[in-house]
Amino acid sequence: MLIDNIIIKASAGKGGKGAVAFSKIKMSLGPTGGSGGKGGSVYCEAVADLGALRQFRSKKVFTAEDGRDGRPAFRDGHDGRDLILFVPRGTVIHNLTAKTDHELSKIGERVQVVKGGKGGKGNFLYRSATNTSPTQFQSGLPGEECSLHLELKLIADIGLVGLPNVGKSSFLNAVTNAQSPVADYHFTTLEPHLGSYYGLIIADIPGLIEGAASGKGLGIKFLRHIERTSILFHFIDAKTDDPRRDYDIIRKELDTYNPLLSKKQEYVFITKTDAVEEKLCAKTMKKLAAHIRHKKIFELSVNDPQKMAAAKKLLNEIKDEMIEK
Ligand SMILES: Nc1nc2c(ncn2[C@@H]2O[C@H](COP(=O)(O)OP(=O)(O)OP(=O)(O)O)[C@@H](O)[C@H]2O)c(=O)[nH]1
Ligand SMILES: [Mg+2]
CATH class of the missing domain: 2.70.210.12 (GTP1/OBG domain)
Incomplete structure (x- = not known):
């Protein structure tokens, strides 16, 4: 505890x-x-x-x-x-x-x-x-x-945001020693969990839904935990039928809650890529890239060592940058 x-x-x-x-x-x-x-x-x-x-x-x-x-x-x-x-x-x-x-x-x-x-x-x-x-x-x-x-008062460096069930907790558990609950239903995570990736603190908060900023779901209570983070990792499920919609829902909630949240540096991840066909994944990436230009989008799967290595490389870069500051 x-x-x-x-x-x-x-x-x-x-x-x-x-x-x-x-x-x-x-x-x-x-x-x-x-x-x-x-x-x-x-x-x-x-x-x-x-x-x-x-x-x-x-x-x-x-x-x-x-x-x-x-x-x-x-x-x-x-x-x-x-x-x-x-x-x-x-x-x-x-x-x-x-x-x-x-x-x-x-x-x-x-x-x-x-x-x-x-x-x-x-x-x-x-x-x-x-x-x-x-x-x-x-x-x-x-x-x-x-x-x-x-x-x-925990100060996380990176906040994980996204709709429910997109794999936020699975990622946190895979890169840190945190034990955030994971299950295949919405709102598995009921309170924020933190993990440390070699001193870089990552916060996993309950999934956000449309209307979170005005009190729907579990959202508002926990958005404050990511107010103090400097970077957001935004997760989007590869199985989605509309990645642009999923992305916009979260961005709107962040902006409504506190416009400073939506101005934070953001990296976007298409998650659970192992669960869909490569073709579909590429299509989702393309759609999203056209929608949010100038933002880095990564493919992620906790079951794919190569994709995890790329995510860890990014975490290392962020960590090094923070130490230099
Ligand atoms: N195939 C596959 N399944 C995954 C991956 N990451 C997570 N899952 C599964 O997706 C489901 C949801 O994962 P969670 O990590 O609980 O998702 P979450 O975003 O934390 O969910 P909430 O806490 O409800 O918002 C679980 O059944 C996980 O096992 C992945 O990379 N590949
Ligand atoms: Mg969770």
Whole structure:
């Protein structure tokens, strides 16, 4: 089960205490107490692993290292090590204590959630012309603490759209480790499923039908999941008697729901090509190509290794392009 909502506590380390010490060398008497190191801070950092919130299921309190105390002979204490909590990309960090929200949308992006306490001054820093043997020092300051609500808002890179039963889930399952239900009837998929193709997140949503944008079928509830994707894969069944109509139905729903959806980069796939004769498939391709010029159309069949290889090649290209960005 995907963990997408969890509350944890984070505490930063406290600062080390300043030291009080004096030189014992006769010719250079004076204060030598070093300052305490600062406490470690806690950060959240985004990673590709969608399941990264699992680690918070049993352990709930995360504490960074304290700063070390200052020592004699001018030796300052070491700073405490920072603690980095890895969360999936798309996690919103709600800091319930500071009442702030921060979304981590890029892999490697990092946010500080609590800051380590400052180290205290040792007595060396209190020396002056009038106070040559200071005994003052500071204790380190405590680190900040907070409660964090980690909420995963999935950001898919590619959204699969199409009429019901066109093979969206079958494709997702074939290229990722997702287990989206597959069956030969409409609306097999009842809620969005996500899979990761080497870090590229693909979202399979329930099939759309005419009128989806105004509430028909399961559509509207799930269109929002593809609002944030940058690319759409539009699937059309090779068995259709009218690919242009099928294509237009989906495009109209996307546009009605949010015109930005229909402006996304789109790749079109004629699916289940193994289930029809080659001739018919070529005819369907031709009809569609004339209807939507300047868009790439691919033949696809989860049962055809060559066609799957071409689809994977496209996924690799998209992935490489996204990394370059
Ligand atoms: N012959 C053949 N059948 C396929 C292929 N891809 C999917 N199917 C079959 O088509 C049916 C529908 O596939 P799904 O993957 O559930 O389709 P979907 O688009 O996710 O359907 P909904 O979730 O209902 O919208 C299933 O019986 C699949 O086994 C294919 O490449 N070739
Ligand atoms: Mg499905």
